[in-house]
Amino acid sequence: MKKTGVGEFEEMVLLTICVLDNSAYAFSIKTEVEARTNRKLNISAIHTTLYRMEDKGLLTSEMGESNSIRGGKRKRMFSVTPFGIKSLSEIKATRSKLWEDIPAMILKELKS
Amino acid sequence: MSQMNNTTPPKVFKRLLSWMFPTSSTEEIEGDLNEDFYYNTQNQGHFTARLKYAFDVLMLVRLYFRMRSKNRKPTAMQNLFFFHFKFGLRAIYRQRLHQSINIATLTLGFSCFALIFLFVYNQQQKDNFLTEPERIVRLGSIAEWGEGAGSHVGIGQMLANELPGIEAYSNVSTSIVEIKTLNGNESFTETITNGLPSLVDIFQLEIIRGENIKSGIKSILISEKISQKLFSSLDVIGKELTLISRGNETNYTIAGVLKDLPVNASFSVDILKLFAMNESYYDLNSNIQVSYPAYFKVATNMDIDQMARKIPELLQAHTSSESLLSTQYVFRTLDEIKSNIDASDNFVEAIDGQVLFIFSVVGIVILLLALANYINLSAALSLRRVQEMCVRKVMGASKKTIIIQQVIESFIVCFIALILTSLVIFYFTNRIENYLDIPLRIPSNIIGWVILITFLGLITLTLIASLYPAVLVTSIKFSDFLKGKITQSPKGKLIRNLLLVIQFSISASLIIGTLTFLKQLSFIDEMHHTAKAGEVLILKGKIGKNPEVIKQQLNTIPSINKISISSMVPGPNDNSRGGMGTKDFESGFDFYIVDENFIDVLGLDIIQGNNFYNDEKGSETDFLINESLATMIKENPIGKSFDLGRSTPSRVLGIVRDFPVQTIKEKIKPTAYFLRRSNGDSDNSLNKVAIRFEPTDLKKTIAQIEEVWRSVYPDQPFDLEFMDDRIRRTYTAELKMGKVFGAFTAVAVLISFLGLFGLITYIVQVRMKEVSIRKILGANFLSLAQLLTRKIWYILILASVISFPLAYYLLQFWLESFAYRTEITAEVFITTLILFMAIVSMTIFWQVKRVTMLNPAEVLRNE
Incomplete structure (x- = not known):
């Protein structure tokens, strides 16, 4: 398996961006991940993860619109690059391969 | 108002944030934080929101560096130093001819300056390790011919005992000897210093092992350097060394080891041996005068000029010797000694x-x-x-x-x-x-x-x-x-x-x-005729009443051509006395007592008139003068008679070409050369033998001369010097x-x-x-x-x-x-x-x- 270099939290953020489709920016990603995982996150943690993934080429970004809550500052809208999608699917393929190879007995216990 | 305050993030952090991310390409961070803050205030209250805001800002510091470098686009153009450096190298290469000239001249200039700086600095920092160097003084004697570094050895001893303010005294002399370990085959040539045990105190030498030398025992001190060189260790106390001086072997026990002197010392003590002189040389009334530099350590805050003024008074109580009393005595500090190159001894190095x-x-x-x-x-x-x-x-x-x-x-x-x-x-x-x-x-x-x-x-x-x-x-x-x-x-x-x-x-x-x-x-x-002087040896010592004895004995040595015995020979001063004035020559002149071979042996030129006994047997009252003296006489002096305070007037026989006597910076003294009286009246002042020899087998010749000298004058040291070395010492x-x-x-x-x-x-x-x-x-x-x-x-x-x-x-x-x-x-x-x-x-x-x-x-x- 080729190493994708995508961590667990990064994978989650990536998937969330996919889910959010065109409205993914730091704050919306934060609330989405919080809602889905029941975890409290810091916005700065999201920022560092986003910029790191952008450097890796998993994400691309462009400036979006702004509003008064944001103090007139624009949003940076993120979207997953083809390389990001590829990495995600690689991860998924590895996982499903693993799931497939689990012996039936243990699989039964896991499912119950 | 309070409502407003509640809904704004902490001002300090807000400012910090906008300072960290000032550009529009990073404005989303501020916006996201604002939005986050807004919802946090609504859900968790403004306090938690403010706390979280502050925390987030601090956490974002790590993004600061990333954003900075990311904003510098393109990176290469931003890094101007690197570019200047690259262009600089390229430009230098393009003008490599001129730039290498630049580099060469700068290197030459810097190097010369640095070397000269080191030289001058080292000279100025000489002896800076000494504490209170002003307390080290040397007794100098000023006679008419100038200042000498040495003084009668008896004076030093007398002053140490009787002049208040003197704490320590030592005569110093240096000599070059061969040394070897007791059972070693190899021998080394080293300069040894002869001094009294107090020399260690005067020059602040440090004995790191063993103890000081004592009189009465044949013991020496050696420096760490010598110790390492001879024994490869410092555990040398009690070991014996053989010193070979002019063929004589003497064994000495090593009493102690001296710490090496710093490189910037103007004096060096590698081997210290006791300064030993025949007891009679210390007698101030003896007609043998042995002079060596005498160093003193004076008490703190003494006026050395005042001390020096007391010397004649003290001397009068001990001696009636005219020459000692007529000399003026001064104390010279270490600084004065070092800067006066004209009156230097071999111990403390002087610099112009x-x-x-x-x-x-x-x-x-x-x-x-x-x-x-x-x-x-x-x-x-x-x-x-x-x-x-x-x-x-x-x-x-x-x-x-x-x-x-x-x-x-x-x-x-x-x-x-x-x-x-x-x-x-x-x-x-x-x-x-x-x-x-x-x-x-x-x-x-x-x-x-x-x-x-x-x-x-x-x-x-x-x-x-x-x-x-x-x-x-x-x-x-x-x-x-x-x-x-x-x-x-x-x-x-x-x-x-x-x-x-x-x-x-x-x-x-x-x-x-x-x-x-x-x-x-x-x-x-040219003035010195140094080419000829290489074949002349000078023996120093008290010749005394019977110069014919040594002359005859030396003449038996086949390689010796001609011998002359005289009171002085040209060269740096060696405490010879001279200078007298008469009514014909008021300013005074040196006078040499010579024999008839003097002019030939020393290679002097007669430019006018005759040498002694050239064609006719002249009278003993005839004398030669040098050019300087001749210029003092207005008319042609040849054949003229002058009253020189002798029983009969003296007649000028010839004029000798000027020959520098002391340093080349000093004016050549007017000089008169008198013939030795055959009745032996003037023999007391004879103390030089000049020998012109065949330079074939130098070692053998010197050994033979020494043999003769030891048999004729067994109680006197054998002191030999080449004439050209002697002359060269002056410049x-x-x-x-x-x-x-x-x-x-x-x-x-x-x-x-x-x-x-x-x-x-x-x-x-x-x-x-x-x-x-x-x-x-x-x-x-x-x-x-x-x-x-x-x-x-x-x-x-x-x-x-x-x-x-x-x-x-x-x-x-x-x-x-x-x-x-x-x-x-x-x-x-x-x-x-x-x-x-x-x-x-x-x-x-x-x-x-x-x-x-x-x-x-x-x-x-x-x-």
Whole structure:
């Protein structure tokens, strides 16, 4: 398996961006991940993860619109690059391969 | 109001955030934080929201660096230092000929300056490890012939006992002996110091093992260095050493080990042996006078002049000797001893203050020459790059960028020169130290300062050398240049020519100085007939009543040609007394008691009249005079009789060519040579035997002489010296200085000519196009050479006009310190001028030749 270099939290953020489709920016990603995982996150943690993934080429970004809550500052809208999608699917393929190879007995216990 | 406050994030952090991410490309961070803060306030209350905001801002610090480097796009263009550096190297490479001249001259200049600095510094820091050096004094005796370093050994002993304020006393003498370990085969030649045990106290020597020497026991102290050399360990107490002095072997027990003296000590004690003299030599009334330097340690805050004034009084109680009482005694401090080269002993090394001064001046001059050269050439070089600068400026470079680039280029050049300099210094210091026998070390306590000053110097130099050309270049109107109105900027020509004039003036002065120096040295050499003096040996001792005995015995040695016994021989003073005045010769003169062979043996010339007993048996009242004395007598003195305070008037037989007696800086004393009385009246003062020998088997001859001496005078030390060594001792310092001075002058001249070479090359290259067109139109080599170099000749003439009178006056001033000096003649100046012109012409010829050889089409096609 080729190493994708995508961590667990990064994978989650990536998937969330996919889910959010065109409205993914730091704050919306934060609330989405919080809602889905029941975890409290810091916005700065999201920022560092986003910029790191952008450097890796998993994400691309462009400036979006702004509003008064944001103090007139624009949003940076993120979207997953083809390389990001590829990495995600690689991860998924590895996982499903693993799931497939689990012996039936243990699989039964896991499912119950 | 409170509502508003509640809904705003903490001000400090907000400001920090906008400071960290000021650009619009990172404004989303601030926006996201605001949004987050807004929802947090609603869900969790404003306190938690503010806390979270602050926390987030702090966590974002790690993004700060990433954003900064990301915003610098493109990265390469942003990193201007790197670019300047790269361009600098490239520009230096492109002008490699001129830049290597720059680097060479700077390296030469720096190296010479550093070496001279080390020399002068080391001389000035001599003995700085001594505490209270002013308490170390030497007794000096001033007789009519000048000041001597030695004094009657009995006086020192007497003063130590009777003069209040003296804490310790020791006579000092040095001698060169062979030493070997008791059962070792190898022997080493070392200088040993003879002194009393108190010498250790006076000169603050440190005994690290064992104890001091004692009288009565044959014991010695050796330094760590000697100990390591002979035994490879410091556990040497009680071991025995054999000292071989003039064939005599004596065993000594090592009593202790001395700590090595610092390199900057002006004295050295490698082996310390007890100063032992026959008891009778200490008798102040004895007619044998043995003189050695006497050092004292005086109590704190004593007035040494006042102490010295008490000496005659004390002496009167002990002696009736006329010569001791007529001498004036002084105490000389260590500093005075070191600076008075005329009255130096072999123990404390003296140095000529004038030498230090001249060297400092030469060092600074060389450094300035190198700097002037560098500034000049780099200004010329950067003017050639006006086009490049214009293009840069058009492309958007600011004045600042152009200046920075110049600075960095010149920094690179200076830095390379500095590295080369340190290599040169590491390579040469040891060699120069060995050659000149002077320390050139950097004491570890100033290494920090040296490094600091070097770097400050480097930065200053870089700024000076680059700002001038940078300002020149940037002040050019670029639009004019681009329109083709200016091809070469006329700016800075005046300063450049001025610098060139100064450089040439200095070089010319230095060349004149060196030539005069060489002239003076050969003049001195001529005066001394040193070639003949190598075959003369001088024996010193109390000859006494029966000079015929030793004379006959020595004459049996086959290799000896001729022997003369006299009271004095020419050379550095050795405490011989002399000087008397009569009513005919008021100012006084030296008188030598000689025998009839004296003139022949010592190789003196009779320039007028006759030698003793040349053709007729003359009378004992006849005498010879030297030129100096002859000039005191107005009419021709040959055959005249003078009342010299003797029973009968004395008749002048001949005139002897002047021969320097003491140092060459002193005037030759008027001297009269009297014949030894056959009745033995004058025999008391005979204490020199001059021997002219066949230089075939030197060792055998000396051994035979020693055998004779020991059999005739068993109680006297055997003290032998070569006449040429004796004479050379009077001007060793000048000889060495002459060589070093010559070397430095050569460097200075080399720097100037490298500069000249660079400038001519520059001028030729700049006018390449013009020269090519002229060539096409039919100009020949001569007219081209004339065209290109006319200005250089003007500069040369101007430099000569400035430097010649200047050099003349400075040299007159310097020569005045010599009693007998050569003239500064016109030929020195003419030689300098010819030398100058020859080198200039050669440089020009080479360059112009190169230009005329080029195909003009090649040059013109390039444009």
